[in-house]
Amino acid sequence: MTTSPPKSRICVLGAGNFGSCLADHLGDSEHDVLLWSRSEYQVKFFNDHHRNSDITAIGPELPSAEIIRSLDVLLFAIPTQGLRKTLTELRPRFDENNLPLLIFVNKGIETSTHALTLEIIADTCGPEIARVATFLSGPSFAKEIIRRQPTSVSIASLSKEHALRVSQVFHQPWFRCYMGSDPIGIELAGALKNVYAIACGIADGLGFEDNTRASLAEMTRIGAAYWRSVGDLFLTCSSPTSRNHTVGYRLGKGEKLDEIIRTLGSVAEGVTTSKGLKAIIDDLGVNAPIAKGIYEVLYEGKDVRDRAQF
Helix, strand or coil, X not given: CCCCCCCXXXXXXXXXXXXXXXXXXXXXXXXXXXXXXXXXXXXXXXHHHCCCCCEEEECCCCCCHHHHHCCCEEEECCCHHHHHHHHHHHHHHCCHHHCCEEEECCCCCCCCCCCCHHHHHHHHHCHHHHHHCEEEECCCCHHHHHCCCCEEEEXXXXXXXXXXXXXXXXXXXXXEEEEECCHHHHHHHHHHHHHHHHHHHHHXXXXXXXXXXXXXXXXXXXXXXXXXXXXXXXXXXXXXXXXXXXXXHHHHCCCCHHHHXXXXXXXXXXXXXXXXXXXXXXXXXXXXXXXXXXXXXXXXXXXXXXXXXX
């Protein structure tokens, strides 16, 4: 017999695809959930129409110190490029003697600093808070979590105690959590696979088949082939459900990036991550022609068919 996790008060920051689906999962797990959005319209619409009484939308102002003190969990599901600003604003509201579990599900490299999320947390909140921060990574797609399809995720933290607590918050018979102690590995692989998903989408859009996709092993040269994200890499790179794969596929079919982003309806973090990745591989002197080619297609207007000659 499966034991339900103890009820927690949770705030999910970010009402995009993944944040909303995690809020739905947590609310369905009988937690008391606040879902924050920067859109006042979205907050009102959600509260007027949602069916789960365990979820309440808040915003557009970030949660107050009083709200944060009342939380057991604060989950960040906002794009990596906006994380530093959000943490800087929230840091004075944190009570280190009564700190909620901090969970981060964003994947990306900060463009301006080339920093991963753990580094951003340490910069804005200090190393003590960074040590207890916890990271959740796939393989997982939002719509499949909503449908309660069997899902496995990785939970990683420098603190085993905090990783275990997060695992207990999320666990359900259809949602299995595997714990690890390598947040950098999970972050790096999670960020880089978004860029290589664009490459796989381009290959599909150009009509290339399995041999081409199998050759995209360049991540190992950048030190990102960590076993915990192999499943996530496979899903993101091969499935049309992936937003990053969709961007690549449409580029391969000849569409312009501006139009793709305008009509996508959600964030594809591989687009911004490719800029940070280009700077990293240049600094490291790594031979990564696929990553370089993706950057040139996205930001230098190079022809996708020419860049396909990786």
